[in-house]
Amino acid sequence: MFKLKSYNDQNTEQAVDRHALIFGLISVFLCGIGFTIIAPVIPFLVQPYISNPGEQAIVVTLLTSVYAVCVFFAAPVLGALSDKYGRRPLLLVCLLGSAIGYLVFGIGGALWVLFVGRIIDGITGGTISTIFAYFADITPKEQRTKYFGWVSAVVGVGTVIGPTLGGLLAKFGYSVPLYFGAIITLLNVVYGLFFMPESLEKKNRLKEISFVRLNPFIQLANVLSTKNLKRLLVSAFLLWIPNGSLQAVFPQFTMDTFSWKPALIGLMFSIIGLQDIISQGFIMPKLLLKLGDKQIAIIGMVSETIGYSLIAASALFSFYPLLIVGMFIFGFGDSIFGPSFNGMLSKSVDSSEQGRIQGGSQSIQALARMIGPVIGGQIYVSLGHAAPAFMGMILIAAAIPILYKRTQVSM
Numbered sequence: 001m002f003k004l005k006s007y008n009d010q011n012t013e014q015a016v017d018r019h020a021l022i023f024g025l026i027s028v029f030l031c032g033i034g035f036t037i038i039a040p041v042i043p044f045l046v047q048p049y050i051s052n053p054g055e056q057a058i059v060v061t062l063l064t065s066v067y068a069v070c071v072f073f074a075a076p077v078l079g080a081l082s083d084k085y086g087r088r089p090l091l092l093v094c095l096l097g098s099a100i101g102y103l104v105f106g107i108g109g110a111l112w113v114l115f116v117g118r119i120i121d122g123i124t125g126g127t128i129s130t131i132f133a134y135f136a137d138i139t140p141k142e143q144r145t146k147y148f149g150w151v152s153a154v155v156g157v158g159t160v161i162g163p164t165l166g167g168l169l170a171k172f173g174y175s176v177p178l179y180f181g182a183i184i185t186l187l188n189v190v191y192g193l194f195f196m197p198e199s200l201e202k203k204n205r206l207k208e209i210s211f212v213r214l215n216p217f218i219q220l221a222n223v224l225s226t227k228n229l230k231r232l233l234v235s236a237f238l239l240w241i242p243n244g245s246l247q248a249v250f251p252q253f254t255m256d257t258f259s260w261k262p263a264l265i266g267l268m269f270s271i272i273g274l275q276d277i278i279s280q281g282f283i284m285p286k287l288l289l290k291l292g293d294k295q296i297a298i299i300g301m302v303s304e305t306i307g308y309s310l311i312a313a314s315a316l317f318s319f320y321p322l323l324i325v326g327m328f329i330f331g332f333g334d335s336i337f338g339p340s341f342n343g344m345l346s347k348s349v350d351s352s353e354q355g356r357i358q359g360g361s362q363s364i365q366a367l368a369r370m371i372g373p374v375i376g377g378q379i380y381v382s383l384g385h386a387a388p389a390f391m392g393m394i395l396i397a398a399a400i401p402i403l404y405k406r407t408q409v410s411m
Contacts, residue, residue, distance in 0.1 A: 032158020070122025097124025
């Protein structure tokens with residue numbers, strides 16, 4: 001039986017409110033679907049508005065980048081507002097914004113309308129971080145890791161279903177996946193209005209919001225100034241740049257190089273998502289019995305480098321089996337790097353600084369996902385389809401020694 005007795009972390013008898021748990025898990029599931037359901041169709045939605053086919057990849061990657069820019073600037077504001085006014089109103093606003101963003105993007109009609117749709121979605125893109133804060137409020141401290149694991153698993157299921165669903169729905173029209181995303185997100189807003197309880201008690205809310213809390217650059221500078229943390233974050237930043245580029249350019253890459261359609265592109269994304277669930281559920285526990293965070297992270301980075309090399313080869317030889325194998329190897333590396341990186345990050349500071357460090361890490365990741373798509377789109381057009389993958393090989397080759405030196409000294 002789920003009944004919330006208290007939201008105070010100090011209360012070891014706290015149980016979880018059933019409606020809060022259901023709403024939170026449904027929300028993260030829909031976020032997982034929403035982030036990926038549009039991936040297979042973006043190039044096809046952009047195509048009618050581009051007269052020069054060579055510019056299409058740049059526009060596709062800019063749509064990804066503008067979303068990340070909005071998240072980067074909006075996330076600290078949304079986080080501070082949720083600390084002051086509660087999680088419930090901010091979550092509902094974020095979900096409503098996502099629904100409007102999907103709807104605007106689906107309606108289209110002009111290229112600038114597509115950008116408006118992504119901007120709306122990005123400005124209200126604090127859903128995941130607010131949900132994590134929501135779960136931290138409603139769960140006992142000693143059970144929090146378990147519930148965060150549930151959140152990650154549910155997001156993973158959403159990211160597996162989203163691309164395949166988007167590809168299948170695209171058979172009825174390229175805008176249909178966007179309309180579907182808007183409808184299911186609005187249904188979740190309605191459920192939240194009637195059943196979602198507030199998780200943050202008034203006595204625990206922020207009294208006033210300072211400028212520092214709203215400025216992502218100040219938060220970023222504070223995190224990078226933390227002792228023994230700069231090298232770890234720099235190495236991750238170098239890895240996240242090509243990751244953001246690959247995610248943004250992949251649909252266009254497969255469309256241009258192999259003439260893939262949305263259903264096949266979506267299936268490929270789903271397979272990688274499924275692999276991520278398997279790796280984190282079955283492979284990571286076994287690796288952690290024999291290896292430390294540093295060794296696992298470096299194995300992940302080497303695997304990503306091999307994956308990038310095969311992706312580049314698939315473009316050079318126009319041989320899609322190399323792409324499939326490369327994406328599997330890349331996906332494995334990415335799936336084990338994330339948990340090991342977060343482990344090293346959390347062990348770098350004491351418990352009183354966890355929120356600030358995790359928030360700073362998210363800001364750096366958002367910054368990389370702004371830069372990566374822009375660079376990837378430019379070199380894709382100017383240097384060839386294999387160029388973003390070569391960028392990944394070069395940047396991760398630079399990141400490995402930075403991470404290795406850092407961990408040798410401090411861990």
